[in-house]
Amino acid sequence: MPPANRPISMQELQDHAIHDYTIHNGIGIRVRGNRACRVIRLIKGQWTEIGSEYRIPVDPDTLSWTSTGIPATMLAVALRVYELDHPATSLRRVLTGKCHEEKRRHVRPAPIASIRQHFATVK
Numbered sequence: 360m361p362p363a364n365r366p367i368s369m370q371e372l373q374d375h376a377i378h379d380y381t382i383h384n385g386i387g388i389r390v391r392g393n394r395a396c397r398v399i400r401l402i403k404g405q406w407t408e409i410g411s412e413y414r415i416p417v418d419p420d421t422l423s424w425t426s427t428g429i430p431a432t433m434l435a436v437a438l439r440v441y442e443l444d445h446p447a448t449s450l451r452r453v454l455t456g457k458c459h460e461e462k463r464r465h466v467r468p469a470p471i472a473s474i475r476q477h478f479a480t481v482k
Contacts, residue, residue, distance in 0.1 A: 376391075376392050377389060377390070377391055377392075378390045379399060379406060380441055380445075380448075380450050381399070381401070381406065382440060382441055382444040382445075383444070384440070385400060385401035386398070386399070386400055386401075386436075386437050386440055386441075387399045387400075387401075387406065387437065387441065388434070388437050388438065388441060388450065388454075389406070389408060390415070390450075390453060390454070393415055393456070394414070394415055395412050395413060395414055395415060396412070396413050396415060396417065396434070396454055397409075397410065397411070397412045397413065397434075398410045398433050398434055398436075398437045409433075410433045410434070411432075411433075411434075413432075413434055413454075415453075415454060415455075415456055416454070416455050416456025416457075417434070417454045417455055417456075419455055421434060421435065422434065422435045422438055422451065422454065422455070423435060424439070434454075438450065438451060438454065
């Protein structure tokens with residue numbers, strides 16, 4: 360936690376932001392920034408954390424199913440159900456930390472010299 364006299368940076372806010380990925384059947388996954396996640400269940404009208412907490416990045420084996428169709432963890436079940444309801448979701452990449460790697464990889468500032476050269480040639 361930052362000292363009281365220092366403003367909180369945007370990165371610190373993102374690191375501690377809580378996002379709930381839920382579906383209509385009352386199950387979901389709560390993601391705490393880029394630090395941890397946990398399965399949640401709708402109980403008496405409130406989303407309640409259940410089961411173990413997992414550190415992000417989660418090992419991909421934790422999110423897999425065996426060849427006999429048995430899930431490795433309760434988190435794997437919640438993720439599969441969420442993916443069935445939201446086929447285009449990036450939640451698996453968020454949980455495995457791939458989403459943050461992609462952002463870092465694609466956001467690379469151009470050298471100032473190349474920007475100046477580009478604008479010098481544009482008329």
